[in-house]
Amino acid sequence: MALRERLRRLVQKPGSVDLAPFRALVEDAGTRESRVRELPDGELTAAASVLREEEDLAELCALGREAARRTLGERPFDVQLVGTLALLSGHVAEMATGEGKTLAGALAAAGHALRGRRVHVMSVNDYLARRDAEWMEPLYAMLGVSVGWVGQSSTPAERRAAYAADVTYAPVSEVGFDLLRDRLATGAADLVLPEPSVALVDEADSVLVDEAMVPLVLAGAADLDAADPQYADLVRRLRPGLHYATDDEARNVQLTSAGSREVERVLGLDLYAPENLGALTAVNVALHAEVLLHRDVDYIVRDGAVKLISESRGRVALLQRWPDGLQAAVEAKEALAASPSGEILDSITVQELIGRYRVRCGMTGTAMAVAGQLTEFYALRIAVVPPNRPCVRDDRPDRLYATAADKEVAIVEEIAAAHAAGRPVLVGTGDVAESERLARRLARAGLDRVVLNAKNDAEEAAIIAEAGAHGAITVSTQMAGRGTDIRLGGSPSAPPGTAPAETGGTDHDRVAQAGGLLVIGTGRYHSSRLDDQLRGRAGRQGDPGGSVFFTSLQDDLVTRYAPDEADPEGRPRGSAGDEGLVTDKGAHWVVGHAQRVAEGVDLELHRNTWRYNHLIGLQRRELLAERDAVLNGGAADRAMASGAAERHAELTKTAGAEAVADAARQIVLFQLDRCWAEHLAYLADLREGIHLRSLGRGLDPLIEFNREAVPAGKRLLGDARKRSVASFEALTASEDGIDLDSAGLKRPSATWTYLVHDNPFGSLDERALRGLINVFKGRRR
Incomplete structure (x- = not known):
């Protein structure tokens, strides 16, 4: 037995979570399945409610499996229950595309809720949040768990109702925006977002790594000039x-x-x-x-x-x-x-938002590639859940060409050959322009194709659903977070008037015999995870399929991150054949090397940005503690009674204690918010200026930033208090109440939210890290 355990751990991916305890619980759940199947619906719900009092994970799995079978028509596989248990243990579950992450996540969310925790299931967009909440609602109902969802168009009342549910589905951006709006609330009744408990993140690597440092911003109307x-x-x-x-x-x-x-x-x-x-x-x-x-x-x-x-x-x-x-x-x-345009009133990064939750977990198809970052920044470990059926996808070696033109010709030829055999093809391109350029080439070659990119992404679910149809050609930009599986034979739902023989199992078998879905990458992405996400669209649930990437020495990845490895004409160190195909191993190494450099630079940028935001987060935390004491208590009134005692007594005599306390609260809240907005603007200017100075003098920009930002942060609350006293002193009052306008409290006439793409072509942070590229270039096998 000990030998078997050692062998099992030997083949398990390094750094991943041991699945043995989860498998044992799933096996135990299997022994209870026959008993649970005999329970009427009401008794099943009652049995689930017992789990609120006593934790029994095997019983949760058994009840959840049966509830899913009855309400959704899907009996979760054992591996889905393993994924559920990994999520309940606070890990990131790595599950391949098509292996049922949505259902595993719903069962985990229900399990957390039955433990008395409020759960936020965070998705990447409105569509997936609403779809998954409505899809899984019957399952939650049978388990006695309430569910709601939040979208961009949700009203404040709808948001409060959704967040009051046991489980709330929402895009991560909307949760962040609600938090920012709450931080400007002037009354406790205006708050929308409850205290955080559990964050269950879909597409965890994309949200927690790729978008970790994206600032979510709340802005207020300001008189800023448009560009001339x-x-x-x-x-x-x-x-x-x-x-x-x-x-x-x-x-x-x-x-x-x-x-x-x-x-x-x-x-x-x-x-x-x-x-x-x-x-x-x-x-x-x-x-x-x-x-x-x-x-x-x-x-x-x-x-x-x-x-x-x-x-x-x-x-x-x-x-x-x-x-x-x-x-x-x-x-x-x-x-x-x-x-x-407007003044930034407050902001928060995705990483800081997720860090507020006591329990964090997530699911994705590609987590191990960023296991180090998930551990470093979120204290998360990875549970690599095996597929229900072994993957038989044929992943062919890259085909490298000397020039981009040779590569594009070869791609069209490969697509034409697969199409002639009736094999569906999914082509992943780097950007909109490339997808449209390839689509025109295919049209000239007489090949029908469907294009999915940012210009028609509203149609993506329908396009992806048919990407596995016999002979289909789909040209798409990046495939991460599409939320729709590609089934061989196309969508299982036949359109009106379609004969049953044209869909379903017959077409699935015909496509499978042709070799299944062929995924073609038109170049390596800047992250190997994105390559894996594209590749993972083929070979779903044990289906046949294949993948191959076409690259060239003129690709953006190579010219940007390994420009010294090929000459300006794109000729590698080895020779190219008549069609431009390069077989030299050293040349192939260049592409992988460039990708590793890109990943290394991105990681250092993440770390560097985190260091700045960590300090800002500490300063924000101190201010928010003061704001909370003012919003939910009498701290403001006591402060004014102490700092402006004579004026406080006069106003109280004229307008009454309650009116004075409310005025004091509004004044202090306004000055705290005003000082914070000004502090954010100061820090933004300071950061850019520090880089300009430090690059010229060889100084560490972070140390120089802290040298000035820390004292400014320590002055923040004192400045807000002084301003509050001055504003309070300026108040006028009558028996009808207090005139707050006399204190100059002018909040923005409108506010709005957005995300900032603050590194579109390389921030000063990145320029300061340019030397890192040369370090990576120097590393050889």
Whole structure:
């Protein structure tokens, strides 16, 4: 027995959780299945309610399995129950695509709820939150657990009702926005979000790693000027090489001497004179928007507005925008009306949001590749759950070409051959522009295809559902978080008028005999996880399938992160065949090396950004403790009675104690919020300025940042208190009440929320880490 255990641990993935205890519980649950099947519905619900008093995980699995069979028509596999138990133990469950993560997650959420914990199941978008909540609602009802969901259009009343349920499904962004709005509430009754307990995160690696440092922002209306179109017109006329130059990785751009002279000639001013700093900034931002941000790659224009594209998902990044100056510059570049801009009132990163929960768990198909980051930043471990049926997918070696043109020809030929055999093909591309370029090539070759990218992502569920149909060709941008399985033979639901023989098992068998779904990658992504997510769309639940990636020495990944490994013509160290195919092992190593460099740089950026946000989070925590004491107690009234005793007594005599206490609370809350917004703006300016200074002097920017940010944070509460006393002293009152307007309390006339894409072409953080790339370049096998 000991030998078997050692052998089992030997083949288990290093760093993963031991599944043996979970398997034993599932086996125990199996022995109870016949008894549980005999229970009427009411008795099953009653049996589940007993679990609120005494924990019995095997009984939970048995009851949950039977409840799913009755309400959803699905009997969870043993491995799904293993995933459920991993989630209940506070781990990240790695489960392959098509293995039933949604159901496993619902059973885990019910289990947490039956333990008396309020559960937030966080998804990546509104559609998945609502779909999964409504899909799983009958299961929850039979287990005696209430469920709700929150979406972007939910009203405050609907949000309160949803959060009052035992289990709440919501996009992670909406939970963050509700938290930010609560932090500006001026009355306890206005609060929406309850105290956090359990966060169960779907697509955990995407949310917890790829988007960990994305700031969620609450902004207020402010008088900020839109970008002047003259700057967009000016930089559009500048010539590359002559008037401006970009760095090797196309992450930064700057005017040359000739460019500066041309700009000064057009604008009629000394660009670098202190009084023209605003013009210099406007020119630089417009130049970045023109040269470094590309339509159909970084963003699309839809319905007269700029829509950012999520790099990790290949879809429109809902509610996301660049910092106001850059956002306005891109809108001017595209000759669009300027979107509302405003002052940031508060913000929170996804990582900080998830860190508020006492229990954190998640599920995804690709977690082990970032196991170190999940442990380092969230104290999470990975439970690698095996598939119900062994994966028989044929993952072929990469096909490397000397040039991008040779690669594209080979891709079309590969698609045509698979299509001729009746095999469905899913092609994963890097961005919208590439997906459309490939679609045009396929059309010229006479091949029908469907394109799924940020321009038509509203149709994605229907497109993906049919991607496994006989002979189908689907060209898509990144496949992470699509939330829809690709079934061989296409959707199991036949459209009206379709003969049964044309769908279901017959078509599944025909596609399986042709070899199953073939996944083709048009290049390696910057993260191996994204490669694995694309590859994992084939071979679902033991089906046949295959995958192959086509790469070239001219791919963006190589030219950006390993530019010294190939010459400008894309010729590798080895030779290429007549069709441009490269077989040299050293050349193949270059692509993997570039990907490892990209992953290393991303990790260091994550760490570096976390260090800054950690300090800001500590300062925010201190302010929020003070705000909570004011919002939910009499701290403000006591402070004013102490700091402005004479005025407090006069106002109380005139307007009454209750009115004075309410006025004191509104004043202190306003000044705390005002000081915090100003502090955030100061820290943003400080961070950028610190980098400019430290890069020139060789100083550690984080140390320099802390040197100035820490004292500023210590002054924050004192400043707010002094302002509060001054405002309180300025109050006027009558028998009708207190005139708060006399204290100058002017909150924003409107507020809105969005996510900031604050690293569109390389922040100063990244430029400070440029040397890291050279370190990675120096590493060899």
